Amino acid sequence: MGLEKTQMKSFKEKVFEIVKKISRGKTMTYKQVAKMAGLPRACRAVGNVLNKNYDSKIPCHRVIRTDGSVGGYNRGRQKKINLLRNEKTI
């Protein structure tokens, strides 16, 4: 506790926190996440960070492109589409 070191969350950490907060059936764009993380132009960096993420606790499949395209997924594009489609039918 006392030893609070300016723990600046890395951009990656911020992205994970933001994506974790995406409710089921909802979706966010890479640009939106980047903006929330403090870098409105780091849309690419967001995708890069999520690409290295293998934590199922992070619903990174809810992050899509700004133009509405599903984008990519480290587990298979089709899988991401299925998940989104599944959540679509709440």
Add this chain to the structure above:
DNA sequence: CATTTGACGCCAA
């Protein structure tokens, strides 16, 4: 420390 990578976004043709 320099260079490459890549799940993006936007514009001109």
Add this chain to the structure above:
DNA sequence: TTTGGCGCCAAAT
């Protein structure tokens, strides 16, 4: 509308 190319940025190598 679709395609090609450029910009932009953190993380990995």
